[in-house]
Amino acid sequence: MFFFWAVIFGTLVGWLGSLVMRTRTSEGILIDIAAGILGAIPMAALLGNDATLDSSLASGLGALVAVGLVTFVRNRLRPS
Numbered sequence: 001m002f003f004f005w006a007v008i009f010g011t012l013v014g015w016l017g018s019l020v021m022r023t024r025t026s027e028g029i030l031i032d033i034a035a036g037i038l039g040a041i042p043m044a045a046l047l048g049n050d051a052t053l054d055s056s057l058a059s060g061l062g063a064l065v066a067v068g069l070v071t072f073v074r075n076r077l078r079p080s
Contacts (some may be wrong), residue, residue, distance in 0.1 A: 009060045014034065015036070021067075032067050039064075040062045
């Protein structure tokens, strides 16, 4: 069950991260959503249990960290 919630919360946090970071291209939004999902699944597996709230909080935290990391790397690689 944690996998389902991790994907849902990872997608939502990735999408919200792309709105907050003002990602203007469709590739950027898709990368943020993918990073959210890929960050949410391991965190929900490590920190969450079968309880919905624990898995939701852990997946949200993992997705937030992953989207922040992707945004940081994207901004550092942007040509001046």
